[in-house]
Amino acid sequence: MELRLALLGFGNVNRALARLLLRKADALRAAHDLTLTVTGISTDSHGRCIDPAGIDLKAALDAYAERALERLHRGAPTPDTAAFLQAVPADLVVEATWMNPRTGQPATDLVRAALGRGLHVVTANKGPLAYAYRELSALARAKRLGFFFESTVMDGAPVHAFGREGLPVSVIRRIRGVLNSTTNSILTRLEQGVPFAEALQEMQAAGLAEADPSNDIDGWDSALKITVLANVHMGADLRPADVERTGIGGVTIEQVQAALKEGRRIKLLCEAWRDGEAVRARVAPVALPLDSPLAHVMRTSSAVTFEADTLTELTIIEGDSSPDTTAFGVLADIVNIARGRHLA
Ligand SMILES: NC(=O)c1ccc[n+]([C@@H]2O[C@H](COP(=O)([O-])OP(=O)(O)OC[C@H]3O[C@@H](n4cnc5c(N)ncnc54)[C@H](OP(=O)(O)O)[C@@H]3O)[C@@H](O)[C@H]2O)c1
Structure with missing residues (x-):
């Protein structure tokens, strides 16, 4: 053919x-x-x-x-x-x-x-x-x-193929993900004590962040991605502006290091969940417990967790992307x- x-x-x-x-x-x-x-x-x-x-x-x-x-x-x-x-x-x-x-x-x-x-x-x-x-x-x-x-x-990573073919007759109840590599890399560097502006400059010098990084930092790219996942896999009809959105601009070295001492790691979490008949979505920095697979996604890796009425919880993790x-x-x-x- x-x-x-x-x-x-x-x-x-x-x-x-x-x-x-x-x-x-x-x-x-x-x-x-x-x-x-x-x-x-x-x-x-x-x-x-x-x-x-x-x-x-x-x-x-x-x-x-x-x-x-x-x-x-x-x-x-x-x-x-x-x-x-x-x-x-x-x-x-x-x-x-x-x-x-x-x-x-x-x-x-x-x-x-x-x-x-x-x-x-x-x-x-x-x-x-x-x-x-x-x-x-x-x-x-x-x-x-x-x-x-x-x-x-x-x-x-076969995220859509999994949703399309791997979950027949299932209702996806919740999707959570760490889906933006610029913000995830900055959060990783903050944990190591590198100031926000310096971490961002490193990303830009390596060609991994835009000259104008606001789409990433403000959570807009993440809002687009969780909108896509909710629309495709949960039957939602959201637009990115419907997503409650907080970026990582206010996150400090002190906050990420304090979270680590308490056994948590701050991630820019994308989330969509069912609320009665509706599907709602949000993007925000969240301190995840270290026993969550999403807490272990570092630098330019990314991950998504599906929760369905058939499979309790399944996480797909992708190593460095390009x-x-x-x-x-x-x-x-x-x-x-x-x-x-x-x-x-
Ligand atoms: N880079 C990644 O790893 C990645 C990952 C996931 C998704 N994506 C998505 O994939 C898309 C492409 O990404 P990229 O990194 O390849 O972007 P890119 O390097 O900026 O390339 C964009 C291409 O689109 C062309 N273009 C822009 N407007 C056009 C139009 N109206 N008609 C025809 N061509 C047009 C540009 O032309 P010129 O060459 O003349 O400028 C360029 O060739 C984007 O939507 C991006 O969000 C990228």
Whole structure:
């Protein structure tokens, strides 16, 4: 079987995916009889290209570095990503672009347009799920298309696949997680006596925190992630603004060290729980007892605990993440769509 892929965005994630596709091409053929051919790539400022015969991914990685993806283009040029999306000969769109965290756009419109055109979608972007999960998943179902998004929470760890396939006929009662690596790394460094500003600078110097880190520090990224988990796995219809939110800006070395002396560790905890018919969610620094698995997630690791009416408590912990692990989550989604798991 051949699946033709159109890549929206060629940043850290989709470039890591291109390298992974090169590395795993033989294994995909051997294990799944699957050939993945990239027929189009669209970016914001590095150009776009379409080649119905398939794009040489090594050449694309070089052309991106020179902001010259156009040189791989065959056929009439497309003026923007919306036009590219209508023109590209593809079966599946991998959406790994940017979004405004307060609106989920333009990623949500791009996903809607791809599904509307009858293409499967894999996205690494939280925006479409935090702002339009019900609508987009209903659209995909109606058209019998795959709409998978493993990398939106905990990168390549199979969190959504577990919720989707590992908990049949179950009611998830509560989800808790430590899901943001910038804040978790800062809290780890505070425990070691490193001041907040210095810990943040270290993260920025290592490329692990944004120049403007407020989305992480203020708990907004965590609010997006718990919204995604609640909407996808608990049937909620929350928006990030519905999440009660306290960031880690007020947490001090003294507080984290005092908590440790009492056998607790402060974590930026994301939580969604049932409250009668409703689902509520909150993000806040919480001093967790050291016998909680979530208390042991350090630096750039992350974890989520599901509580259901069938399994009391199950925790998935992922070690250090990177664009490579995110790309693996995207590849797993593509393989699962090729295997028809979206129809299961
Ligand atoms: N990095 C990770 O490990 C990670 C983990 C989980 C989820 N994610 C999510 O995955 C997505 C991509 O992350 P990333 O790290 O790859 O970001 P990135 O390096 O900033 O890349 C974003 C890409 O999107 C392109 N782009 C922006 N607006 C576009 C538009 N309207 N049409 C087409 N392309 C557009 C950019 O073009 P230019 O190249 O021209 O700027 C760039 O290629 C984000 O939503 C992020 O939250 C990332």
